[in-house]
Amino acid sequence: MVNKIIDKYYSDNLPLRQILVRHSQSVAERALTVARKHPELAADEEFLYEAAMLHDIGICLCDAPGIECYGNEPYIRHGLLGAQMLREEGLPRHARVAERHTGTGLTAEVILEQELPLPIADFSPETIEEQIICYADKFFSKSHLERVRTDEQVLESLRRFGDEGLIRMRQWMSRFG
DSSP states (O other): HHHHHHHHHHTHHHHHHHHHHHHHHHHHHHHHHHHHHHHGGOOHHHHHHHHHHHGGGGGGGGEGGGGTHHHHHHHGHHHHHHHEEEEETOHHHHHHHHHHHBTTTTHHHHHHHOOOSSOSSSSSOOSSHHHHHHHHTOOSSSTTTTTOOOOOHHHHHHHHOOOOHHHHHEEEEEHHH
8 A cells, every 4th residue: 555655656756756765664664663662652553654654745746856856835845745645545544644743743833933834733743653753753864864863963953843842852752762
């Protein structure tokens, strides 16, 4: 199912497909490591894998030439766009992961304060799977696929989203790390 969906949207841009798959595999591996290290969380491992592989499906619609994205939308919208795509595929649970993984989840307040081109809504991860994937994603960049960010690098990358995101990530680091 995962490969079928990726192929549907990425068959005409193989360099971007390779970036998406490699990044998503790294996120999936880290998410599954968290789930296996913490069985008390009772995370659905099959769903974790699928959702991690599809969380960035919307990047193909965005403008980010540095990672082979030649769409028209601002990159900050990739989660929301991916959620729309996944809902059209009949995957509402996967869609929630896509729309809630930017930063550590974006609140309506952050969207308003930063005047982000997103609907004014709360896109904070709620389920344990949404939280784990959001956490795992922050350690991997699509522009430097070979690197794994340190905790400090992750925190630095989140500063632009405000203190709330930093607090949430520190909590996740303590809980999942």
